[in-house]
Amino acid sequence: MDYITINNKNVPITGEEKNLLEVIKKVGIEIPTFCYHSELSVYGACRMCLVEDDKGNLMTACSTKPRPGMKINTHSAKVIKIRKTIIELLLANYHQDCTTCGKSGHCKLQSLANSLGVDKIRFKPRKEYEELDRSSLAIVRNPNKCILCGDCVRMCSEVQGIGALGFVHRGPKVSVAPALEKNIADVECVNCGQCVAVCPTGAIIVNDNTQDVWEALNNPEKVVIAQIAPAVRVSIGEEFGVPEGENSLYKSVAALKLMGFDKVFDTAFTADLTVVEETYEFLERLEKGERLPQFTSCCPGWVTYAEKNCPDLLPNLSSCKSPQQMFGSLAKKYYAKELGITPDKLVVVSIMPCTAKKFEAKREEFKTNGEYDVDFVLTTVELARMIKEMGINFNELEPESLDMPFGFFTGAGVIFASSGGVAEAALRLAAEKITGTTFDAIDFYDVRGLKGIKEAAITIGETTVKVAVVSGLGNAQKIIEKVRKNEVQYDLIEVMACPGGCVGGGGQPVPNDMETRKKRAEAIYKIDATMPLKKSQDNPAIVEIYRKWLDQPNSEKAHHALHTNYIHRKRISGMEISDETTENIKKLEVSICVGTNCYLKGSYDLMQKLIALAEEKNMTELLEFKGTFCMENCAHGPSVKIGIDNHKYGVQKDEAEVFFNDVIIPKIKSLNKTTSV
Amino acid sequence: MTTKRIDLTPIKNFFAEHPGLKRNNLIMILQKVQELYGYLPEEVIDFISEEIKVPKAKIYGVATFYSQFRLEPQGKYVINICNGTACHVKGAPSLVDEVEGILGIKSGQTTPDGLFTLETVNCIGACGLAPAVVINDKIYGKVTPEKIAELVNQLKAGEK
Numbered sequence: 150m151d152y153i154t155i156n157n158k159n160v161p162i163t164g165e166e167k168n169l170l171e172v173i174k175k176v177g178i179e180i181p182t183f184c185y186h187s188e189l190s191v192y193g194a195c196r197m198c199l200v201e202d203d204k205g206n207l208m209t210a211c212s213t214k215p216r217p218g219m220k221i222n223t224h225s226a227k228v229i230k231i232r233k234t235i236i237e238l239l240l241a242n243y244h245q246d247c248t249t250c251g252k253s254g255h256c257k258l259q260s261l262a263n264s265l266g267v268d269k270i271r272f273k274p275r276k277e278y279e280e281l282d283r284s285s286l287a288i289v290r291n292p293n294k295c296i297l298c299g300d301c302v303r304m305c306s307e308v309q310g311i312g313a314l315g316f317v318h319r320g321p322k323v324s325v326a327p328a329l330e331k332n333i334a335d336v337e338c339v340n341c342g343q344c345v346a347v348c349p350t351g352a353i354i355v356n357d358n359t360q361d362v363w364e365a366l367n368n369p370e371k372v373v374i375a376q377i378a379p380a381v382r383v384s385i386g387e388e389f390g391v392p393e394g395e396n397s398l399y400k401s402v403a404a405l406k407l408m409g410f411d412k413v414f415d416t417a418f419t420a421d422l423t424v425v426e427e428t429y430e431f432l433e434r435l436e437k438g439e440r441l442p443q444f445t446s447c448c449p450g451w452v453t454y455a456e457k458n459c460p461d462l463l464p465n466l467s468s469c470k471s472p473q474q475m476f477g478s479l480a481k482k483y484y485a486k487e488l489g490i491t492p493d494k495l496v497v498v499s500i501m502p503c504t505a506k507k508f509e510a511k512r513e514e515f516k517t518n519g520e521y522d523v524d525f526v527l528t529t530v531e532l533a534r535m536i537k538e539m540g541i542n543f544n545e546l547e548p549e550s551l552d553m554p555f556g557f558f559t560g561a562g563v564i565f566a567s568s569g570g571v572a573e574a575a576l577r578l579a580a581e582k583i584t585g586t587t588f589d590a591i592d593f594y595d596v597r598g599l600k601g602i603k604e605a606a607i608t609i610g611e612t613t614v615k616v617a618v619v620s621g622l623g624n625a626q627k628i629i630e631k632v633r634k635n636e637v638q639y640d641l642i643e644v645m646a647c648p649g650g651c652v653g654g655g656g657q658p659v660p661n662d663m664e665t666r667k668k669r670a671e672a673i674y675k676i677d678a679t680m681p682l683k684k685s686q687d688n689p690a691i692v693e694i695y696r697k698w699l700d701q702p703n704s705e706k707a708h709h710a711l712h713t714n715y716i717h718r719k720r721i722s723g724m725e726i727s728d729e730t731t732e733n734i735k736k737l738e739v740s741i742c743v744g745t746n747c748y749l750k751g752s753y754d755l756m757q758k759l760i761a762l763a764e765e766k767n768m769t770e771l772l773e774f775k776g777t778f779c780m781e782n783c784a785h786g787p788s789v790k791i792g793i794d795n796h797k798y799g800v801q802k803d804e805a806e807v808f809f810n811d812v813i814i815p816k817i818k819s820l821n822k823t824t825s826v
Numbered sequence: 827m828t829t830k831r832i833d834l835t836p837i838k839n840f841f842a843e844h845p846g847l848k849r850n851n852l853i854m855i856l857q858k859v860q861e862l863y864g865y866l867p868e869e870v871i872d873f874i875s876e877e878i879k880v881p882k883a884k885i886y887g888v889a890t891f892y893s894q895f896r897l898e899p900q901g902k903y904v905i906n907i908c909n910g911t912a913c914h915v916k917g918a919p920s921l922v923d924e925v926e927g928i929l930g931i932k933s934g935q936t937t938p939d940g941l942f943t944l945e946t947v948n949c950i951g952a953c954g955l956a957p958a959v960v961i962n963d964k965i966y967g968k969v970t971p972e973k974i975a976e977l978v979n980q981l982k983a984g985e986k
Contacts, residue, residue, distance in 0.1 A: 302883075306881055306884070311881065312880075312881020312882070312883050312884055313881070313883060314883055315881065315883030315884045315886060315887040316887045317883075317886060317887050317890045317891075318890045318891070319890070319891045326883070327883055328871070328881070328882035328883040328885070328886040329868060329871075329882070329886055329897070330886075336882070336883070337881070337882070819938065820938075
């Protein structure tokens with residue numbers, strides 16, 4: 150057996166170790182790192198993991214292969230001095246408003262500065278700060294807190310296969326930004342929040358909606374109800390020192406009630422409903438042999454990804470809304486009526502492990518009577534923050550039970566939290582539907598586990614159903630390529646944007662690494678194993694909902710309330726036909742978005758009004774109006790682009806004249822300085 | 827300037843003529859784009875990103891890392907004022923001030939009418955002619971503020 154010596158202690162090595170860090174960990178020493186994540190490629194930039202060998206050479210433990218006979222000192226005087234200096238230098242450049250930062254208490258930089266005893270910074274702080282990027286509904290980017298570790302960049306491109314963020318510029322001007330330094334909401338980002346999961350500082354944090362929820366709770370006119378997603382119950386405890394994987398659902402219910410929520414329900418209930426709708430849809434497609442493979446549609450990160458990158462596969466997506474949106478829809482369309490209030494008096498708050506859910510909730514298609522079906526989305530961490538704000542002693546709470554009717558769920562609804570859960574839940578129903586017999590125990594172990602791509606061929610009666618389960622969008626990309634090339638034949642493909650599924654969502658507590666995700670997933674299956682009912686079709690509350698409100702699975706009423714459609718959101722620039730006319734007068738191009746969202750907000754009327762105004766003012770020669778398709782800022786539409794790159798959002802049709810006079814005319818004037826307008 | 831839409835034909839032809847271009851050819855491709863379009867238009871970056879499967883953010887990162895790449899169209903006349911040591915000592919900064927004053931733009935910018943781009947460079951290897959100025963491909967030596975004003979105004983007049 151080969152050995153290396155770490156701090157005078159002999160440690161056996163197998164030769165399998167990726168780097169010194171792994172060996173050092175075996176001795177029970179945690180070396181600080183910023184840019185090292187076991188799931189990402191080794192970058193070696195932060196220099197925090199420097200160690201010293203017996204010859205006085207310094208090396209980064211993350212990028213050094215262990216060699217037999219090495220003598221390593223992990224905390225020599227030299228190493229400690231360097232580590233402290235690095236922290237000091239990082240802090241000098243850093244916007245140190247730690248006490249008011251959303252990451253405070255969970256920030257690696259903060260905790261390392263503390264534990265390394267950095268008590269003063271010899272360098273002067275920065276004088277100017279850059280603006281925050283608040284364009285996204287899911288995340289907030291604060292470039293003043295970026296330490297250039299590149300974790301988000303590598304996560305986004307290596308694991309998620311998207312690459313929405315990159316390093317730009319050079320030398321002291323380097324920063325992390327989206328392409329062309331656009332707002333994150335205007336690029337390929339799908340809001341999965343995996344960048345938040347790896348960011349060691351406050352440079353990328355979740356867009357906080359706690360204030361909105363407090364306001365709703367304090368409004369006596371409103372009835373505020375909550376839905377808790379399956380993955381939250383096994384992770385929220387981590388914020389209060391409860392061991393990973395303990396079921397904190399019923400304590401969370403107690404906390405929410407204390408905070409003033411009128412009713413607390415479970416998203417696992419609508420997950421059961423999703424199973425029923427989606428499986429009926431699947432079996433129908435399977436029978437007809439059309440639109441296969443069917444892709445699941447409960448993950449909003451994946452749905453956005455598909456809309457932006459795979460327009461050819463949109464017909465294959467299940468038309469089912471996600472459990473969150475099914476809940477919102479039922480609450481606003483039916484439950485409000487039952488309470489005897491109008492939908493605008495009912496506030497639906499979801500507690501999700503997910504950042505993309507914040508975007509999903511604000512999709513225009515998810516409205517009832519002009520009100521969003523889901524009003525606010527809180528992540529697990531945000532809920533924990535509110536509980537702390539309330540001064541609630543979480544660990545001392547007496548567990549409370551969920552409210553009815555949306556508080557009854559089966560094991561099939563709970564396993565949605567983990568990659569493979571949706572597929573397994575669907576199979577538990579499909580098996581019974583296909584064979585016409587009832588099974589007592591149906592577990593499909595092949596689709597469980599944290600592997601990024603899982604495959605299973607399941608024979609039910611005389612039918613064989615081929616299933617693929619992928620998590621991580623990079624893996625989804627691989628499967629999609631194969632499907633497109635007809636290299637693989639699947640009937641059902643479950644896609645979750647985050648590696649490991651929702652247990653590893655961008656809104657979960659940190660550390661949110663694969664190790665933690667594994668424990669959370671195990672806990673989810675443990676809950677499933679102890680559930681008296683494990684199949685969605687056995688959920689009596691679901692049966693009741695169909696009887697009372699929705700007739701039967703895939704009925705017209707069910708379609709109206711529980712299904713949706715998808716839009717091709719890909720922006721294809723350069724597809725416009727070039728205009729060859731050359732004139733002396735310089736025409737100002739005004740592009741008005743007539744994508745679905747902007748259209749619904751009246752962009753078409755706005756365009757008509759602007760054209761009429763141009764005619765009225767005899768300015769048609771100077772203007773060129775164009776209808777364009779989706780500027781990808783749907784939440785703030787109607788969107789208008791003036792000239793090449795001047796975007797204006799939220800231009801209301803009633804303000805057309807003001808907009809024409811105040812924005813368009815000055816622009817024409819500056820474009821045609823000599824032309825009298 | 828008429829807001830011209832970007833015609834993708836030249837870059838499409840280039841890719842058609844050179845099948846098998848991959849991500850490791852990125853810098854060469856960007857150089858070609860600049861040769862074809864004068865700068866790197868966003869639409870073309872989009873196109874390349876799709877073709878060689880490299881995220882736009884990464885391409886933008888490469889484009890901003892190297893000072894040879896431009897992300898804005900250049901003016902008809904590109905005025906390069908040498909600010910190398912010799913030219914600097916001989917008064918290049920006053921030339922920059924003068925041109926900035928006449929054109930109303932800062933170094934690195936292009937006039938709104940698309941006629942002039944002003945830039946400074948670090949040594950063009952003509953120290954004997956300091957301070958030196960290059961307008962498009964023509965080199966002018968021992969330039970004074972008066973002389974550069976005259977040159978710029980002449981070009982301006984020629985366009986009227």
